[in-house]
Amino acid sequence: MTRRNAAIIGVGSYLPERVLSNADLERMVETNDEWIVSRTGIRERRMGDESMATSDLAARAAERAIRSAGLSPSDIDLLVVGTSSPDHALFPSTACLVQAKLGLGCAAFDVNAACTGFVYALQVGASAIESLRAETVLVIGADMLTRHVDFKDRSTCILFGDGAGAVVLRAAVEPGVESIVLGSDGTGADLLKVPAGGTAAPCTVERINERQQYVQMQGNDVFKFAVRVIPKATVQALTASGHSVEDLAWLIPHQANQRILNTVEERLGIDHDRVFSNVEKVGNTSAASIPLALDDLYTSGRLQPGDLVALVGFGAGLTWGAAVVRWTMTGPEQGGLPE
Numbered sequence: 001m002t003r004r005n006a007a008i009i010g011v012g013s014y015l016p017e018r019v020l021s022n023a024d025l026e027r028m029v030e031t032n033d034e035w036i037v038s039r040t041g042i043r044e045r046r047m048g049d050e051s052m053a054t055s056d057l058a059a060r061a062a063e064r065a066i067r068s069a070g071l072s073p074s075d076i077d078l079l080v081v082g083t084s085s086p087d088h089a090l091f092p093s094t095a096c097l098v099q100a101k102l103g104l105g106c107a108a109f110d111v112n113a114a115c116t117g118f119v120y121a122l123q124v125g126a127s128a129i130e131s132l133r134a135e136t137v138l139v140i141g142a143d144m145l146t147r148h149v150d151f152k153d154r155s156t157c158i159l160f161g162d163g164a165g166a167v168v169l170r171a172a173v174e175p176g177v178e179s180i181v182l183g184s185d186g187t188g189a190d191l192l193k194v195p196a197g198g199t200a201a202p203c204t205v206e207r208i209n210e211r212q213q214y215v216q217m218q219g220n221d222v223f224k225f226a227v228r229v230i231p232k233a234t235v236q237a238l239t240a241s242g243h244s245v246e247d248l249a250w251l252i253p254h255q256a257n258q259r260i261l262n263t264v265e266e267r268l269g270i271d272h273d274r275v276f277s278n279v280e281k282v283g284n285t286s287a288a289s290i291p292l293a294l295d296d297l298y299t300s301g302r303l304q305p306g307d308l309v310a311l312v313g314f315g316a317g318l319t320w321g322a323a324v325v326r327w328t329m330t331g332p333e334q335g336g337l338p339e
């Protein structure tokens with residue numbers, strides 16, 4: 001029996017207009033552009049204004065992805081949103097808000113795997129198609145971590161930005177998502193976390209005074225975890241689909257830090273110009289990072305049909321995931337470039 005595949009037939013992204021530069025951060029905490037650029041490669045990131053929530057960014061990215069697929073919202077029969085910064089702490093899910101904003105007539109739910117959220121959501125979407133439970137799935141990665149970082153903590157507030165990216169997956173005979181490997185290790189949960197606000201430690205005045213409602217991170221340990229897990233997951237996903245690093249047209253790692261990307265590049269022995277990076281302009285956009293990068297690459301005309309691409313994420317949890325995808329979309333000029 002012919003295997004049914006899930007192919008990416010649409011891609012889109014959205015960044016809020018407001019730019020938060022390193023110079024802006026210099027006015028908020030004791031830091032400087034030179035330190036931030038040399039340690040992270042980040043020069044600026046985007047920040048949603050107060051009227052915006054994660055579902056607004058997600059809906060705009062999704063509209064563009066649906067349009068680039070040449071479809072309409074009524075064609076979508078499942079929506080999965082990867083996010084760890086939902087509009088509401090408990091419910092409704094961000095996916096339900098996006099479903100209403102776009103007028104989709106389908107089931108919708110969130111997946112929380114922090115910065116790995118998009119790869120996890122992709123696994124859910126691709127599996128639904130491969131198991132014949134869906135034909136067309138909208139997969140979004142969206143986060144607004146600027147709402148959750150402490151703008152008094154210079155070691156974290158310089159890293160994160162807001163954004164959203166989306167893909168449309170559709171059942172296909174030709175290859176699409178060829179393999180996905182996912183992993184988790186909760187013994188590393190303390191390395192990157194928001195201590196207060198959940199059932200373990202509800203937000204109290206004391207905890208808020210201790211600033212426990214904000215992201216806390218042990219940067220060095222997260223760095224070591226990232227440079228260990230990205231090459232390993234990439235090779236595992238390539239092996240699972242019968243490929244090797246040499247076959248890759250592009251490696252698209254989660255955009256957390258340029259030094260992490262450089263180390264991964266060395267460890268994998270892959271050319272610098274095949275490792276995509278836009279971290280300089282957007283910072284770490286968490287679950288949005290990979291689909292934002294994919295859209296950036298596609299709309300700049302650097303992805304060709306037939307290209308093999310690895311999408312590799314890592315983040316809090318700890319979580320990680322890698323997907324190997326055969327690109328099938330023709331150039332943006334033929335495929336309908338999103339406005």
Ligand code: COA
Binds near residue numbers: 035315
């Ligand atoms: N500006 C200036 N100095 C800063 C600073 C800032 N924004 N942030 C930290 N520093 C200082 C520290 O206080 C420390 O000073 P000290 O030596 O006097 O104590 C010094 O710089 C070195 O700090 P350290 O934390 O060891 O720096 P680092 O080289 O590890 O870089 C990170 C810090 C956060 C950039 C780095 O650890 C990192 O990128 N980790 C991975 C983070 C990540 O990707 N997280 C998301 C995962 S999804």
